[in-house]
Amino acid sequence: MEAYSLTAADMRDSILRHLAYELGTDPGHATLHDWRIALSLAVRDRLVDRWFAANRATRAAQPKRVYYLSMEFLIGRLLEDAIVNLRLEEQAGTALADLGLDFDAVIQNEPDAALGNGGLGRLAACFMESLATIGCPAFGYGIRYENGLFRQSFQDGRQIEEPEDWLSQFHAWEFERRDVAQEIRFGGEVTQKDGRAVWTGAEAVIAAAFDTPIIGWKGRWANTLRLWSAQPLHGFDLARFNRGEYAAAAEPEALARTISRVLYPDDTTGQGKELRLKQEYFFTAASLRDILRRFEAEGGALADLPKKAAIQLNDTHPAIAGPELVRLLHDERGMALDEAIATARGCLSYTNHTLMPEALERWSEDLMSQLLPRHMQLIERIDEAHAAEMPGRRVTLRENGEVKMGEIAFTMAHKVNGVSALHTDLMKETVFADLHRLHPDRIVNETNGVTPRRWLLSANPRLSRLITETIGEGWVDDLEQLDRLEASISDPGFLDAYAKAKRENKQDFAEWLAAEQGVRVDPEALFDVQIKRIHEYKRQHLNILETVALWREIKANPGAGWVPRVKIFAGKAAPGYVFAKEIIHLINDVAEVLNADPVTSPYLKVLFLPNYNVSLAERLIPAADLSEQISTAGKEASGTGNMKFALNGAPTIGTLDGANVEIRDRVGARNFFLFGMTAQEVEARRAVPDHARQAIQADPRLGGALKAISQGAFSPSDKHRYRGVVANLTGQDYFLVCSDFTAYWDAQRRAEAAFADPAVWHRGAACNTARAGWFSSDRTIRGYMTDIWGTVPLAAE
Numbered sequence: 109m110e111a112y113s114l115t116a117a118d119m120r121d122s123i124l125r126h127l128a129y130e131l132g133t134d135p136g137h138a139t140l141h142d143w144r145i146a147l148s149l150a151v152r153d154r155l156v157d158r159w160f161a162a163n164r165a166t167r168a169a170q171p172k173r174v175y176y177l178s179m180e181f182l183i184g185r186l187l188e189d190a191i192v193n194l195r196l197e198e199q200a201g202t203a204l205a206d207l208g209l210d211f212d213a214v215i216q217n218e219p220d221a222a223l224g225n226g227g228l229g230r231l232a233a234c235f236m237e238s239l240a241t242i243g244c245p246a247f248g249y250g251i252r253y254e255n256g257l258f259r260q261s262f263q264d265g266r267q268i269e270e271p272e273d274w275l276s277q278f279h280a281w282e283f284e285r286r287d288v289a290q291e292i293r294f295g296g297e298v299t300q301k302d303g304r305a306v307w308t309g310a311e312a313v314i315a316a317a318f319d320t321p322i323i324g325w326k327g328r329w330a331n332t333l334r335l336w337s338a339q340p341l342h343g344f345d346l347a348r349f350n351r352g353e354y355a356a357a358a359e360p361e362a363l364a365r366t367i368s369r370v371l372y373p374d375d376t377t378g379q380g381k382e383l384r385l386k387q388e389y390f391f392t393a394a395s396l397r398d399i400l401r402r403f404e405a406e407g408g409a410l411a412d413l414p415k416k417a418a419i420q421l422n423d424t425h426p427a428i429a430g431p432e433l434v435r436l437l438h439d440e441r442g443m444a445l446d447e448a449i450a451t452a453r454g455c456l457s458y459t460n461h462t463l464m465p466e467a468l469e470r471w472s473e474d475l476m477s478q479l480l481p482r483h484m485q486l487i488e489r490i491d492e493a494h495a496a497e498m499p500g501r502r503v504t505l506r507e508n509g510e511v512k513m514g515e516i517a518f519t520m521a522h523k524v525n526g527v528s529a530l531h532t533d534l535m536k537e538t539v540f541a542d543l544h545r546l547h548p549d550r551i552v553n554e555t556n557g558v559t560p561r562r563w564l565l566s567a568n569p570r571l572s573r574l575i576t577e578t579i580g581e582g583w584v585d586d587l588e589q590l591d592r593l594e595a596s597i598s599d600p601g602f603l604d605a606y607a608k609a610k611r612e613n614k615q616d617f618a619e620w621l622a623a624e625q626g627v628r629v630d631p632e633a634l635f636d637v638q639i640k641r642i643h644e645y646k647r648q649h650l651n652i653l654e655t656v657a658l659w660r661e662i663k664a665n666p667g668a669g670w671v672p673r674v675k676i677f678a679g680k681a682a683p684g685y686v687f688a689k690e691i692i693h694l695i696n697d698v699a700e701v702l703n704a705d706p707v708t709s710p711y712l713k714v715l716f717l718p719n720y721n722v723s724l725a726e727r728l729i730p731a732a733d734l735s736e737q738i739s740t741a742g743k744e745a746s747g748t749g750n751m752k753f754a755l756n757g758a759p760t761i762g763t764l765d766g767a768n769v770e771i772r773d774r775v776g777a778r779n780f781f782l783f784g785m786t787a788q789e790v791e792a793r794r795a796v797p798d799h800a801r802q803a804i805q806a807d808p809r810l811g812g813a814l815k816a817i818s819q820g821a822f823s824p825s826d827k828h829r830y831r832g833v834v835a836n837l838t839g840q841d842y843f844l845v846c847s848d849f850t851a852y853w854d855a856q857r858r859a860e861a862a863f864a865d866p867a868v869w870h871r872g873a874a875c876n877t878a879r880a881g882w883f884s885s886d887r888t889i890r891g892y893m894t895d896i897w898g899t900v901p902l903a904a905e
């Protein structure tokens with residue numbers, strides 16, 4: 109049965125049935141949580157039918173499959189996704205209303221599955237949804253972290269981290285698969301037997317599989333996200349227990365579980381932690397075994413593996429897949445080493461997400477030899493084989509006693525991709541310049557994208573309705589159809605409706621702010637939004653400096669006709685990243701002073717919303733007017749938030765960095781507030797010895813803002829609190845905050861002037877929506893399918 113031929117009455121019956129027979133609760137006593145689980149199970153029933161249909165089609169056709177290996181899948185809430193993609197909104201809405209429940213309240217009751225840090229993890233989640241929408245048979249493989257990204261709150265303006273325990277509630281979307289559990293070993297030694305290397309790992313854990321179905325648009329196809337959970341090989345030590353050593357008896361279990369206990373709260377600096385390497389090997393090894401098991405069950409000859417498996421490495425985190433696959437083919441299945449390397453390379457491809465040198469993982473050879481002794485040997489052999497392929501032109505995989513995971517991923521992949529045009533060019537010129545010279549056809553570009561189902565259709569129902577009324581529904585899985593809106597942009601009726609949708613979104617947001625955070629904002633003000641991880645290269649401090657400078661100007665001249673503005677920040681700082689945490693503290697301190705200023709606060713407010721996550725982004729982006737994408741050029745590989753804002757009609761104020769470049773090319777220079785140095789100019793500027801001082805001298809606004817901060821205007825109880833921040837900015841200023849300040853200030857004034865003229869503003873906003881259709885992750889996935897994977901879509905029955 110088609111999911112959407114279901115009636116609201118069927119849906120209601122199904123909800124009640126699950127409430128009674130799964131949850132054992134009668135309607136009179138059910139909590140919101142119980143209703144949400146009952147609804148999830150009712151929706152899941154429909155989803156499972158479609159999932160089986162897709163799986164049957166795949167088993168029958170035995171096509172090449174895509175395997176997406178990622179340490180992070182930032183999937184957020186799943187219930188609404190499933191309802192929307194199965195087209196069950198009406199039935200679910202009516203059924204819940206019949207039961208006296210509010211649809212939104214039930215949806216919002218679901219905790220966010222925060223199994224990722226930021227862009228990299230969210231990209232993986234968008235890709236899973238697009239793969240399912242397109243009908244490309246695929247598996248996502250990752251780790252089922254017990255604790256996702258930490259929960260953030262503020263105490264006296266400082267970030268506090270608390271564990272996020274999303275699994276403490278029943279998770280309705282997963283199925284444990286006991287039949288496919290794998291044993292994963294670490295440590296031990298390598299011996300020789302009959303001319304073959306035999307690795308006997310000393311320590312072993314079980315990788316238990318948990319499957320979540322991922323459903324595509326209209327339920328046409330569904331794939332599986334398989335997450336591994338670490339469990340002990342032997343439950344607990346009964347002998348020790350009987351001796352009264354209770355803690356010791358439980359030790360093996362605790363040890364094993366640490367592997368899938370927490371998500372590392374950092375995606376831009378390498379973590380020199382043994383546990384991190386264990387996590388990486390754990391999920392990569394389990395996934396590769398699973399892939400080979402499936403391949404062998406279909407009876408293929410090993411040399412044909414690349415015809416059946418496209419294995420994508422999301423960043424270097426699963427880069428150990430190269431040596432591990434060689435080991436599985438060579439040591440365990442007897443394939444000749446050269447052939448094993450070539451076969452593995454035929455399957456593997458690697459996506460690079462950052463040029464920041466500190467984020468390209470390196471592991472000490474000592475640690476690698478101790479944890480994965482056979483892999484260390486194989487890395488040496490791969491290194492030699494690679495050198496033999498390219499006589500006289502050596503790029504080593506090891507340096508200064510460390511193994512370079514970026515180089516290993518590159519060497520073992522048949523394709524390597526960057527995530528925006530600029531980033532891919534810079535990859536060729538910088539981090540992988542030598543390898544690119546050796547393999548000029550290996551690097552390709554696949555500019556990131558976002559799924560329109562979640563980031564427009566679900567997140568922004570008002571705008572979606574207007575779009576569908578204007579051009580029909582085809583845009584939902586063919587986002588470039590948005591260009592048909594172009595004809596309506598000059599129609600005042602359309603622009604009015606467009607403006608109305610934005611206004612109502614802003615009103616909703618203002619109401620939510622008042623109710624949830626106790627803050628009042630004027631929905632007519634310019635909502636200026638910067639939401640993303642806190643990092644120096646993303647330059648939240650540039651934004652807050654401009655805010656302070658603006659505050660000073662308004663104070664000096666309150667009657668000058670200022671455009672009311674609300675600066676909204678949200679984002680987490682890695683717990684160990686001290687400077688980023690000081691930036692958070694500074695923004696909160698500035699907010700406290702500015703929001704209490706009777707003269708300026710009607711024109712300028714500052715908010716830092718705690719605990720930024722996918723759900724908050726879904727709420728905030730449709731209500732935004734201006735999208736802050738102000739990284740130092742050359743540092744942000746792509747960005748994907750920038751795409752979500754553009755689609756939802758918030759023009760960018762930004763630098764020529766990452767995908768901003770392509771966004772501006774498409775939406776038009778008039779509809780993008782460009783400022784700042786280019787990546788090349790950044791390099792040149794950095795070479796000027798006192799660039800920061802020069803910039804400060806040239807712009808009294810900047811000097812004044814820095815002075816106010818350093819004199820304690822925002823930290824009266826501790827005047828020197830921001831001495832470090834100010835010293836950084838006036839000294840080395842590596843990210844060139846000062847040098848870009850004046851250009852940023854000017855761009856902000858241009859944005860304000862445009863905003864003051866609603867006709868001009870809404871036209872610009874609508875141009876962003878109409879021209880951002882290319883940034884669908886469906887387009888990105890099609891690119892991977894043709895350029896990298898060589899796979900084609902299948903249809904379910």
Ligand code: GLG
Binds near residue numbers: 228746
């Ligand atoms: C990275 C980059 C972002 C990029 C994302 C997805 O920093 O610029 O958009 O991956 O490719 N670590 C990240 O979030």
